[in-house]
Amino acid sequence: MKKENIQVNLMIPKSWKNELENLARIYSVEEGRTISYQELMRTAIREKFQLEKEDIGAWPGYSKKYRSDG
Numbered sequence: 001m002k003k004e005n006i007q008v009n010l011m012i013p014k015s016w017k018n019e020l021e022n023l024a025r026i027y028s029v030e031e032g033r034t035i036s037y038q039e040l041m042r043t044a045i046r047e048k049f050q051l052e053k054e055d056i057g058a059w060p061g062y063s064k065k066y067r068s069d070g
Helices: 014-031 037-048
Strands: none
Touching: 014 037
């Protein structure tokens, strides 16, 4: 079965984005790899709702280094 991904546009307060970016920088240093604030959001949603970890595939500008398992 082919996995399908969708793009969701989400509005959050600027202060949340700033905090997520700061957390992403901290996690990036701790993990020794680049972690984006979007990855933090995906991980939090997946863990909160106990969803399976699926390959999110690729999109323009996506790099394997940004994957949670990569």
